[in-house]
Amino acid sequence: MDKVLAFVKRVPMLWVVLACGAVMGLLWSNHEKEAHWVVTLLVAVALIDTLRGMIDDVRHGHVGVDILAVVAILSTLAVKQYWASWAVVLMLYSGDAIEQYAGAKAQGNLTALIKAAPQVANIETSQTGDDGPSDSDWRTVPVDQVRLGDRLVVKPGQTVPVDGELISPSATLDLSNINGEPMPRRLFKGARVMSGAVNGSGTFRMKATQLSKDSQYQRILTLVRSAQNSRAAVVKTADLLAVPFTVVAFIIACVAWIISAEPTRFAQVLVLATPCPLLIAAPVAYMAGSGRLAKAGVLIKTQDVIENLGRVSHIFFDKTGTLTVKRPRVTNVDMADGRGDGDGVDERHILAMAGAVEAFSVHVLANGIAAAGNQAQDDLRRSGLAAEDFRAQEVNEQSGDGVEGRVDGHLVRVGRLAFVSGGGSSPFGPLAPDEMAAYVALDGRLAARIVMKDVPRDDAADTIERLRRLGVNRLSMVTGDKEASARIIADQVGIDDVHAGLFPEDKAALIARASQEEPNQEPWWARWLSRFVGESVTKSITMMVGDGVNDAPVLAAADVGMAITDGTTTAASESAQAVIMNDDIACVPRAILIARRTKRVMLQAVVLGLGLATVGMLCAAFDLIPVVVGAFMQEAIDVVSILWALTAMLDRGL
Incomplete structure (x- = not known):
């Protein structure tokens, strides 16, 4: 009941029109003249309301093309088709109700995020x-x-407030x-x-x-509201295309009137003229796409991002934290004597004790060692070799060298070789180009070397392959890391084009040059439809995907900057046009698929709606569709195009 009342409040004129129709029906048999006055008064109110809406649209930068509805109402009244006049007014306000429903449905995922705000x-x-x-x-x-x-x-x-x-x-x-x-x-x-x-x-x-205005969720809401309030360039162009459609509708109506010499033909044609596929279906499709992206874990700043995402032709990936895991992963533990220290301490004990100490460190390798240490503790407990957790005490970190503390009765040092061994030589072999190490000493004696690698994400290679299947074949890695280690990761994920040893300004310059490349080839019909809605297809669209540590300026340089975060990174998300909130690199091809589907659905809705309207107007011009029937057919065309636009929310093929 509450939902019904809320709907009544949103579209009160719809219920007034329905009430007037009921009164007209009661008066029509015995008081036809009074019924005519009822519809005339209703038309006057509707015209004033429509003209106010047109003026408001123009003030907000939209094209006010409700002139078709105004002339259709007046023309049906002029030829004394009173029920047709009532039907056109009914369709006008029921169209508003459908638009509100479609808009709310399309924005559902975005609105849910706003409602969840603390x-x-x-x-x-x-x-x-x-x-x-x-x-x-x-x-x-x-x-x-x-x-x-x-x-x-x-x-x-x-909900956590701040x-x-x-x-x-x-x-x-x-x-x-x-x-x-x-x-x-x-x-x-x-x-x-x-x-x-x-x-x-x-x-x-x-x-x-943090204050509420500076907290993480407020940053998310800023992105959501920005997407809600924006209008894609293609949608703005669709607004403008409603003007020539209006002109064509008037031409067909006037020709039909002149040839037939029947004024009713003019009204018959205009009641079927509907620019709603352009004015409503196009923005509904793009808002639905924005919501679908949000549901998939991708927030966008403006709806223009959807257009660019669908046409991306060259993607640049940062290496560390983007193609690779965010923290180096422990790959093996080399014991100093190759066997252990003879006191029952093996690789698991080394990791457990080193991890307990590194949990207090801020070093770049600390998180990886701490995570491996937690896993080692679990293994020891399951094996019955440890009764309780290893806890570090008296922890002291020496910046740039390492950290030490007491764990399970041992003095544990973790860090550089010189810090751990007191300047002694390493008994271990050389490291591979993609490896890094932390050394461990127990009670002043070098005990082990913990070897770590910057390893690819588990689904990085699948993501690259999926992008190629989508037709995005220009894939590059850009990194400040050494060429040798960058090549190893690139080979593992399937990227051939590697640019290593770059500073942020070098990456930005590289992306700028890439924007001059030839754009992706599209089918002729896609190019024609893109030009039809005023979209340029002559520019290559570049995309940068980074985790945000040093990527903010580079993300801003690309046509689409996509920050991949776990919901906590802010530097990249402030410069990026799109933000992956769930730290899932698979969202990159998924976002492109959603964007392409959104664009495709929008074009289908526009072409379908305008095509049906044009066929209907031509049929009406030859007196094949009565004026009252035409008014209801016009609404049916609107419903079909808007519902088709809403299919951009569906998960087909994703």
């Missing part, structure tokens, strides 16, 4: 233990009243609104907590480190 926060009023305060220890305020350093309480099912630091020992968060991650993530004390995440279970406490 609204309130629970600010702690007294400090308590880490297990959480009682109900009397906080007050609820609007989220924009949170200040830096405020201690906040987040209850089960609540970015902050976890104070409680642990928390389980649902990050699906941020990066589409399907499984809840377990965080521990000191971890970053992002706004927009939903608390899974158990009240936890956090400290605000």
